[in-house]
Every structure is written in structure tokens, then in C-alpha cells.
Amino acid sequence: MGTDVQSFAVANLRRRPAAVQTGGFVIGFDPGTTSPYINYATPEPGARPDGRDVAALVEAFRERGLKPRLEFAPDAAPAVEPVLRQAGFTTEAVHEYLVCTPATLTMPSMPGPAAAARPASDVAAHFVETPSTDEEYASVDAALSEAFEGMYDSSPEGVARLRRTQEGGGAVRFVRSPDGLCAGGASCSAPAVGTSEVGGVGTRPAFRGRGIASAVTAALAGTMFAQGARSVWLEYSGEGSRRVYERVGFTPQGTRLYMSLES
The missing domain is CATH 3.40.630.30 (Gcn5-related N-acetyltransferase (GNAT))
Incomplete structure (x- = not known):
């Protein structure tokens, strides 16, 4: 792999x-x-x-x-x-x-008729969506900036990159918060050589622990498989996130090395 x-x-x-x-x-x-x-x-x-x-x-x-x-x-x-x-x-x-294939992908339970009885604050009762407007793309970019605690600032360039990903054969998915903004989301690059990378899976702190990360990750993987990808891979940031990804069918396959040269 x-x-x-x-x-x-x-x-x-x-x-x-x-x-x-x-x-x-x-x-x-x-x-x-x-x-x-x-x-x-x-x-x-x-x-x-x-x-x-x-x-x-x-x-x-x-x-x-x-x-x-x-x-x-x-x-x-x-x-x-x-x-x-x-x-x-x-x-x-x-x-x-971690790597997921069509054979290992496990879609999390999606809301059914009972979802209407769940409180509006329970964002797991909402469907995973694809952004379509400038406002929605901006909301996803802002939510990811918040989720990663200022590692990068939300910006017009970030919004443009998300739109390019979606319009260039990749995918962007998010779950809407009760205020109409983004509670959490992620993106996936367009497939190449039979595989694709999920990146930037993030949930705003107020909405963590409600199944958002697993929902958007599984939705992205399913989208890539429908486009012909044989596998989807991602990196995780801690044991908590690893368990989230493993629940939807991702398994360890190897390591990636990050190297840099200081001034």
C-alpha cells in the first residue's frame, strides 16, 4: 500500500x-x-x-x-x-x-423517522451535506479552523481551495449545526492511481462526541468508492480519532514521514 x-x-x-x-x-x-x-x-x-x-x-x-x-x-x-x-x-x-476499502467500509447509522423526535441540539440527527453556496464553504472553512485550534486561519483562499476540491473531482462534506452553520466537516482529494486521501477531518469543540467525524469520513469514503477508487486513506492525530476511523472501516497499513530543514 x-x-x-x-x-x-x-x-x-x-x-x-x-x-x-x-x-x-x-x-x-x-x-x-x-x-x-x-x-x-x-x-x-x-x-x-x-x-x-x-x-x-x-x-x-x-x-x-x-x-x-x-x-x-x-x-x-x-x-x-x-x-x-x-x-x-x-x-x-x-x-x-489508515486505509479503507469498499469491503471494509462500515456506514454509521443514519437518522430515520425517529430523528424528528430528537432534540435540535443533537447534530448527529442531521444528515451529512455537500456545500453549494459561498456561505456554506466559508462556514466549513471557519469550522475547520476552529476545530484545529488556530493552526490556520479561515480565509478566502481556504474557501477557494475547498471549492476547487469539490469541483475538481474530490469531495467536501459537512454536518450543519443548529444555528445553520457548520458543526464539523472534512474533504477528500480526487482519486488518483486508484486511491484518495481524506484530510482535515474536524469538529468544532462544542459539537464533539456526537458522531460527526465518523459520519463525514464514511460519507467521503463512500463517495470516492462510487467514483471508482479502490481505497481511501487518512492519517489520524490521536488514539481517540483513530478509534473513530476504525469504527467506519479504516485499518493501519503503514507510516508517513514528515521532514523539514530549518533556516
Whole structure:
């Protein structure tokens, strides 16, 4: 599965507005943001870069005023980590990824006739929706910013990225809060090489523990399978979220390594 995940990462970064390829690496630059979580590189599966390739990679980031940063599945390109370390790159994190297939997907119980009797404050009684208006996309972006505790600010560029995801063959799903805004949501990139990545699953603190994350994750996976994907994968941030994903059919398959070079 590591090669599939890495091949997807390459294909997905090539979709970025200003993608760059150099020395066996693909860098997904997005001029709409300086976020290192969006502007990063990944190696092609089986890449064997040398010191000059890494220097060219670093220069591509530096000339744009960005931190050199990579995310990749090390098993799919085992020669990459040693040469990065020789150039001074260090580990930011190692994340396990989970994979779901059509055979393992378990859809959570959806509301039926009894939902009408449930209190309006119980957002789990609401259906998963697809945003369609600017206001709904903005509400999803704002909710995710709140869910991730200011890791990134809600912005017009973030709203535009969500809309591009939905309109470019991926999917954005959310659950509406009683005030008509977004209680929680997530997005999934358009499939490539038979797989797709769910990212940014987040629920506003006031609405956690009500099944929102599992509902939107399962809905996204089902949407991708209907579009022909053979698998969907994601990374989790803690044991609590891992259990949420495992309940809807995601299982551990490998790890991804995050590395960066400080100034």
C-alpha cells in the first residue's frame, strides 16, 4: 500500500497551482498561502536523489521564501531519507496512516423517522451535506479552523481551495449545526492511481462526541468508492480519532514521514 499512497501523493501535488518537479521530487506550491502544510514536496516512488538534487529542492523553496518540507511514505522511496538527513533535514513527525476499502467500509447509522423526535441540539440527527453556496464553504472553512485550534486561519483562499476540491473531482462534506452553520466537516482529494486521501477531518469543540467525524469520513469514503477508487486513506492525530476511523472501516497499513530543514 505504501507505493499506492506515495504515487497518490505525487499525483496530488502535481495538481497544485504552481507544481514544480526537480531531481525526483514533486513540490506542490500554492501561491495563495505560505502554509508549510500546503507547500511541501514528496519524492517519486523509488527515487534515488543525490546531494545536488536535494540542493535544487531546497533552492526551489528558498527562492519563494518558504521552509523546505517533505511528506512521504519512506517504504516507497527508501533512498530518500538518508540523503535528506545528510543535507540537514530533521524529522517533524511520523504518522501512521489508515486505509479503507469498499469491503471494509462500515456506514454509521443514519437518522430515520425517529430523528424528528430528537432534540435540535443533537447534530448527529442531521444528515451529512455537500456545500453549494459561498456561505456554506466559508462556514466549513471557519469550522475547520476552529476545530484545529488556530493552526490556520479561515480565509478566502481556504474557501477557494475547498471549492476547487469539490469541483475538481474530490469531495467536501459537512454536518450543519443548529444555528445553520457548520458543526464539523472534512474533504477528500480526487482519486488518483486508484486511491484518495481524506484530510482535515474536524469538529468544532462544542459539537464533539456526537458522531460527526465518523459520519463525514464514511460519507467521503463512500463517495470516492462510487467514483471508482479502490481505497481511501487518512492519517489520524490521536488514539481517540483513530478509534473513530476504525469504527467506519479504516485499518493501519503503514507510516508517513514528515521532514523539514530549518533556516
